[in-house]
Structures are given as structure tokens and as C-alpha cells.
Amino acid sequence: MYINKHGFFLMLSLAAAQAQALDSPDQRIRLKVELTPQQTLVYSITRDAKPVVLASSLGLQLAGADLTHALSLKPASRVRPVSDHYEMAVGKKRKISYRANEQVFPVQNAAGQTMDLIFRVSNDGVAFRYVVKGADPARKQFVSEATGFTFAPAATAWLQPMSVAKTGWSDTNPSYEEHYQREVAVGTPSPSKAGWVFPALFKSGDTWVALTEAGMDGSFHASRLQAEAPNASYRIGSPMDAEVYTGGKLLAESSAELVTPWRIIALGSLATLVESTLGTDLAAPAIAFDKAKVKPGHAAWSWALLKDDATVYEVQKKFIDYAADMHWDYALIDADWDRKIGYEKIRELAAYAATRKVGVLVWYNSSGAWNKTAYSPKGALLTREQRVKEFARLKDMGIKGVKVDFFAGDGASMIGYYVGILKDAAAAGLLVNFHGATLPRGWARTYPNLMTAEAIRGLEFTTFEQKDQDLVARHVATIPFTRNLFDPMDYTPMVFGDIPKIKRVTRNGFELAESVLFLSGIQHFADTPEGMASAPAYVKTLLQELPRSWDASKFIDGYPGTHAVIARQSGKAWYVAGLNADDTPRTVTMDLGFLGKRKGKLISDGKTEREFTESEISGGQAVVTIEPHGGFVAVFK
Structure with missing residues (x-):
């Protein structure tokens, strides 16, 4: 029994x-x-x-x-x-x-x-x-x-x-x-x-x-x-x-x-x-890193539109001044700076930038033998001994962070290389941006010094060939729901002026909306001082005051590949941004009841593709018509 x-x-x-x-x-x-x-x-x-x-x-x-x-x-x-x-x-x-x-x-x-x-x-x-x-x-x-x-x-x-x-x-x-x-x-x-x-x-x-x-x-x-x-x-x-x-x-x-x-x-x-x-x-908790050095921000960057020829002392000084004028936090000096400017002149630029309350970031080529890239500094970060020495030198020069490019993919040894860079940069108090890189997969939580990573067909591709520019509206309207869903993304957005040899297909409101929709610890803006000078004062003021990080985010409307409208909070202020990838206007009724009866300023597209307009907007049920390939940013303070 x-x-x-x-x-x-x-x-x-x-x-x-x-x-x-x-x-x-x-x-x-x-x-x-x-x-x-x-x-x-x-x-x-x-x-x-x-x-x-x-x-x-x-x-x-x-x-x-x-x-x-x-x-x-x-x-x-x-x-x-x-x-x-x-x-x-x-x-x-x-x-x-x-x-x-x-x-x-x-x-x-x-x-x-x-x-x-x-x-x-x-x-x-x-x-x-x-x-x-x-x-x-x-x-x-x-x-x-x-x-x-x-x-x-x-x-x-x-x-x-x-x-x-x-x-x-x-x-x-x-x-x-x-x-x-x-x-x-x-x-x-x-x-x-x-x-x-x-x-x-x-x-x-x-x-x-x-x-x-x-x-x-x-x-x-x-x-x-x-x-x-x-x-x-x-x-x-x-x-x-x-x-x-x-x-x-x-x-x-x-x-x-x-x-x-x-x-x-x-x-x-x-x-x-x-x-x-x-x-x-689901990422591991943060490693030890001085909270005072975790400084998200905005950056000026010459290479996006001006390419290699701009990596010279005088142009980089001009972009430092540009960052200061825009109240931005950083200026990024890209590939070949070691050969075309040199370590000692970069030290001078970093010191000058500090007087203007701008931090300097510098570019590195990660690669050893895994690709054919020639840009330098190349091979300077391959071993821990090299990284400790190089990062100590940068720290002494007053450099705030590094952009490391051209990785080989996703093998276990390559992932270990990424993590080694993050840890050694953290020990030196340096911020990190990965380019030509893998998806970060939660690293921004584990390594607070990781500000952003590319892992996206970013704006630079739209400056190479017209076919990428022609596809950019649909591409951008997909990104908030895919690549940028969980991890910071260095798309390098926003051009108001002309792109050399390319016909830009997006309106200025679309470009402005990217500054809020895209999440990146350091947002590297692509436009030049001349392009920014074409924008009205109220757009420049918005970008000078734009928060460096967000306390909360709220989905308002959208569908992957057609349009996206998202609200982001910083302190008591809310920024609502939207863009339309369609070839026809789109009218969006936004439920902004969480804002109560607050009044805000709406910056959207003007009569032509390169104009803006400013108007008033209220909380509650707000109706906005977004132009084809257009966009808007509404600010409630």
C-alpha cells in the first residue's frame, strides 16, 4: 500500500x-x-x-x-x-x-x-x-x-x-x-x-x-x-x-x-x-565611477559635414568656440588628430576649451589586424598596459573622453576588448563613445562612463550618397522603436544648412525633432556654425537650453517607419517632439493631459523646407499637423 x-x-x-x-x-x-x-x-x-x-x-x-x-x-x-x-x-x-x-x-x-x-x-x-x-x-x-x-x-x-x-x-x-x-x-x-x-x-x-x-x-x-x-x-x-x-x-x-x-x-x-x-x-549594476564625472551633454563636431580636411588646429578651435556659443559641453576632434594636430597642440586646445567651459573629446582607431583602416591613433589601445598609459596621458592633457572606432564584431574576445576599454577608461575618469561598433546591450548601466555608441546607419551615410539621404525619413522614424529602444545611440543628428553634394530631403522641423527623440549620453550635433546661423534665435535658444539627460519619457503617438511623437521630462519641464516620414501631411491628436492646462511654445516647420515657425500650444488634447518629412518640438516649462 x-x-x-x-x-x-x-x-x-x-x-x-x-x-x-x-x-x-x-x-x-x-x-x-x-x-x-x-x-x-x-x-x-x-x-x-x-x-x-x-x-x-x-x-x-x-x-x-x-x-x-x-x-x-x-x-x-x-x-x-x-x-x-x-x-x-x-x-x-x-x-x-x-x-x-x-x-x-x-x-x-x-x-x-x-x-x-x-x-x-x-x-x-x-x-x-x-x-x-x-x-x-x-x-x-x-x-x-x-x-x-x-x-x-x-x-x-x-x-x-x-x-x-x-x-x-x-x-x-x-x-x-x-x-x-x-x-x-x-x-x-x-x-x-x-x-x-x-x-x-x-x-x-x-x-x-x-x-x-x-x-x-x-x-x-x-x-x-x-x-x-x-x-x-x-x-x-x-x-x-x-x-x-x-x-x-x-x-x-x-x-x-x-x-x-x-x-x-x-x-x-x-x-x-x-x-x-x-x-x-537586466544589465549588471554600475561599477564604481566618480558621479561628478558622469556628465552627459551636447557636442560640436566638425567631421560630420567637413570631413578629414577639418581636422586641423584652427578649425577645431572654431568648433570649440561654436560649442561655447551654443552652451554645449564638448567638442569632438576626430581621426588623425595625432598626425595633423599633434598631442601638444591638442593639449593647447583642451586648455583653451576649458577657459570656455567646453570639454575636448578625441578619436581612436581600435583596430589591430582585423581590418585595413589607416586612420590614427591606431593600435594604441590594444592591451591593458597600452590603455593605462594612453588614458593617463589623456587625463593629464585635460581630455574628457574618447571615441573608439572600427571594431571587429561580436566574438567573445572582442566583447572582452570593449569591456576592457570601458573599465580602463573608467579608472582614468574618461568618458567613452564606441563607433563602428556593436550594440551596447545595457552597458550604459554597468559602465556609467559609456555615454553613447553608434551601431546605426547614422547621419554620416546621408552625406556620402544621395540614396541614403532619400531613405533617411523612414529610417529615422523606425529608430526610436528599434535601435534606440534601450541603448544610447550616436546617430549624430541635425543639419539645418546644406550637405555638400547632397540634396537634403528632410525639413528643418524634422531635424530639430531628432535632438529630443534620439537618446544619447553625448549628443554630437552634425551642423556647422554656418548652418546653425541660418536658424532663428528661438531655435538657437532651445538648443542652448536643451536638457542633457531625461527624468522620464512618455509615448504619445507613432508607428515604426511612419511617425514618432515622444515626450521627455527634465525637472519641471517637458519636451514633446514629433516627426513625420510620410510624403503627405499628418495630423496628430496628442493626449497631453499629464501637462494639465500648461502653455508651451511650439517650434515647427515654416512655409518652406528650410524655415521654422513658432506658436503657442496648450496641454490637454493638442492637435498638430506635421508637414511631409517635417517635425516639431514643443516645450512646456
Whole structure:
């Protein structure tokens, strides 16, 4: 009788282990983890009881350990409430609170090797990571990941192809600089064999989904989505062989625990995604860094329109004066400054800039042997010994930060190189901007000195060829919902004047709106002193007073690729910015009830493409008509 009773309870326990559920704190999102009859592990997600992510595969393949097949799912741990509070000077929100329910799902294969699958479900999405520990295998070497994301066939996607390594100008790819494919059918193959980049945006019914990752400590490679997605099932992909620091490792391995980054599935309404902070909620807490040196700001930058010939002493002094006149915080001196100006004259410029309350930032070429770039300083940051020496020299010169360019991709050794630069720059009190680079994946939280990163087909491309300029309106209207959703982005926006040899297709209001819509710890403005002189005084005043960081952000209206309207708060002031990528006017009714009856100033497009107009606007239900390829900024103080 005891044996039968024991067996009965044992069967109940095993049955319960086959399908286990975890809900968000508000109980609107439900995660289900279960074992299939084929002994593989899958998960699914519903929102308000409607399917969002269909049954999708889980698991890791390690050298000597297959944790994808012949699995058993053990009873999950108790649900643990997770609560976190942190602050960021860079991003959509300053004071951030994160709440989630966490549960650990232990997994075992037929050989007795084990893995923990840790899930967290918050009110704005789901995150999970794998942890492999124990003595078997002794050396944990990543081979592949079975993680998938399966959508209903009717879902649509906004995706950026991953460029193939060692292609493009001087073999500098991949740099996350391709155009997004907008509103494509799920399952559409990537035009690149390298796959699709994060963040990846999807719409399934009335639910929006953004896929990304966070928690990159320098020990793991960065991932992407594979090029093929049969049956609308996207799988995690690995970097290409060439995406390494010379002689370094491509994929993660560990002699202790092997811990993957968090795989993040943000989901909800479009407003939920735009206001979500999941991309930093799942990043590691900040390292020690002097808060007094965390100084977001605005920068003048000559290279955007004037290119290499402007990297000379007198032009850079002029741009320092320009930054001072605009009440901006920095001036960036770009490539070849060491050869065309020299260290001692840069020291002079930094000293002069300090008298004008402007900080100087300088450019570096990250590359060793992984591409053919010749710009300098080149190869000066390759080792920790070199970085410590160079950063100490810059600190002594009065330099405030570095822009580091031309990385090789997403291999584990290259991610370790990024993190090494961030840590050594932090130790020297220097700010960092990555260019020709990977997606930051939450680094702005972990490393407060990371102000921004490119990882976008930015304004510079629209100065090279007319075809990029012709596509820019749709591209820009996609970015707030994709690339700039969680991580700071150095798009280098805003031109009011002419672009040499290019016909600019956006109106001035569109350009102005980018200054508020785009999130970057240091916003490098592309226009020249001459271009800024063409703007009326009230536009110049707005840009002189524009906040350096934001306390809160609120989605007002928009749709990826057509238009975006977002409000951002700084202290008691609110800035509402919008732009229209369509070829026809768009009338937007904005719910600004959170502003009460406050009056504000509206700066929008004038009669011609290069004019502005200023008018009054009120809170409540505000109606604005945005011109084709136009935009606006409304300021409520």
C-alpha cells in the first residue's frame, strides 16, 4: 500500500514537472515552460491569455554536453519576487524601478549533466538565461544555442540585416549599419547570411515584441538572430569566425560556471515598449565611477559635414568656440588628430576649451589586424598596459573622453576588448563613445562612463550618397522603436544648412525633432556654425537650453517607419517632439493631459523646407499637423 501510494505521488510530481507556469506581477503575462514528448524543452508566452510567443525551443549545446535533447525538467524553485532600483544619467529615465517574478527551472540530460534555466517575468516582458555549473563537463565550451522565438504566421517584423564580417569599407563590417526592413512577414530570410541584429521588433496581433540581450560582462560572445526562420521560428545565432580580437576566442567558454547573457523579450503595447527599461533592468549594476564625472551633454563636431580636411588646429578651435556659443559641453576632434594636430597642440586646445567651459573629446582607431583602416591613433589601445598609459596621458592633457572606432564584431574576445576599454577608461575618469561598433546591450548601466555608441546607419551615410539621404525619413522614424529602444545611440543628428553634394530631403522641423527623440549620453550635433546661423534665435535658444539627460519619457503617438511623437521630462519641464516620414501631411491628436492646462511654445516647420515657425500650444488634447518629412518640438516649462 505504501509503495502504491508513493508511486502515485511520484507520478503526480513528474506530471507537474512537464508544464510549469510563471506570471508577471500584474498577472497579464504568463510564461509556460514544458517538456515535449520528444524530451526537448520549450516555452511559450501569452498576454491577456492571447498567444504572443508560440512554443519555442530552449537549450544549450556544449562541447561534451548536449543540453538540448533527452532532457528531463525537474520541479521548479519557488517563485521569488525580484525588486531593483537604480539611477541612470543616460537614457529615457533617471530613477528606475524593476519588479519581476523569478523562477529557476533545473534541467538534466540523459548523461546526468545539469543546467539551470532562470526566468523572470515582469509587467513589460520576459527574460531568461542559462547557467551551467558542476564538475561535468569540467571545461564548459559553448557550441550552439537552441533558443528560439516563434510567432504566429500573421505577425510582422522590423529587422536590420547583420552585415557579413570583413566586408565593406576597409573590411570594417560588421557595424550594425544596415537599413531596417520594415513590416516584413515573419519568417522572411535575411538578405545576409550573418542573420539579423538586436533589437528585433515584431507585431503579433495587438502585442508588440522587442527581442534583445543584456548582461554582457566580457566573458560571453554577443548574439543575433539566424538568417533563416522556418515556420516563423527565429533562432539565436553566433558571430562569424572573423569577429574576434586577433588570436582571440570566438565563443564563450569557462572553467567554472558558464552563464549566458539574459535573453530579453519585451512585450506589450507600443507605449509599453517605448517606455520600457528592460534592456538596462537586466544589465549588471554600475561599477564604481566618480558621479561628478558622469556628465552627459551636447557636442560640436566638425567631421560630420567637413570631413578629414577639418581636422586641423584652427578649425577645431572654431568648433570649440561654436560649442561655447551654443552652451554645449564638448567638442569632438576626430581621426588623425595625432598626425595633423599633434598631442601638444591638442593639449593647447583642451586648455583653451576649458577657459570656455567646453570639454575636448578625441578619436581612436581600435583596430589591430582585423581590418585595413589607416586612420590614427591606431593600435594604441590594444592591451591593458597600452590603455593605462594612453588614458593617463589623456587625463593629464585635460581630455574628457574618447571615441573608439572600427571594431571587429561580436566574438567573445572582442566583447572582452570593449569591456576592457570601458573599465580602463573608467579608472582614468574618461568618458567613452564606441563607433563602428556593436550594440551596447545595457552597458550604459554597468559602465556609467559609456555615454553613447553608434551601431546605426547614422547621419554620416546621408552625406556620402544621395540614396541614403532619400531613405533617411523612414529610417529615422523606425529608430526610436528599434535601435534606440534601450541603448544610447550616436546617430549624430541635425543639419539645418546644406550637405555638400547632397540634396537634403528632410525639413528643418524634422531635424530639430531628432535632438529630443534620439537618446544619447553625448549628443554630437552634425551642423556647422554656418548652418546653425541660418536658424532663428528661438531655435538657437532651445538648443542652448536643451536638457542633457531625461527624468522620464512618455509615448504619445507613432508607428515604426511612419511617425514618432515622444515626450521627455527634465525637472519641471517637458519636451514633446514629433516627426513625420510620410510624403503627405499628418495630423496628430496628442493626449497631453499629464501637462494639465500648461502653455508651451511650439517650434515647427515654416512655409518652406528650410524655415521654422513658432506658436503657442496648450496641454490637454493638442492637435498638430506635421508637414511631409517635417517635425516639431514643443516645450512646456
